[in-house]
Amino acid sequence: MAAERTTRRTATKTTPAPPVEPDKCATCKGSGLVAVTVRVGRRHRNVGQQEGFCLACFGSGDASSD
Numbered sequence: 001m002a003a004e005r006t007t008r009r010t011a012t013k014t015t016p017a018p019p020v021e022p023d024k025c026a027t028c029k030g031s032g033l034v035a036v037t038v039r040v041g042r043r044h045r046n047v048g049q050q051e052g053f054c055l056a057c058f059g060s061g062d063a064s065s066d
């Protein structure tokens with residue numbers, strides 16, 4: 001009797017991993033910049049807004065814990 005060769009193949013489906021996106025900073029929404037209110041004068045009159053450096057992510061735009 002011939003020995004039956006059983007090549008066992010485990011059906012391993014390799015699903016492509018989804019691209020890992022870094023969490024975006026909630027403060028600047030990933031842009032690294034936030035709108036900063038510009039005030040001038042002794043009464044600190046609001047004269048408008050300016051793009052400012054995001055201090056939550058230090059301008060990187062991603063919410064890294066470190």
Ligand SMILES: [Zn+2]
Pocket residue numbers: 025026027028029030031032033054055056057058059060061062
């Ligand atoms: Zn930020």
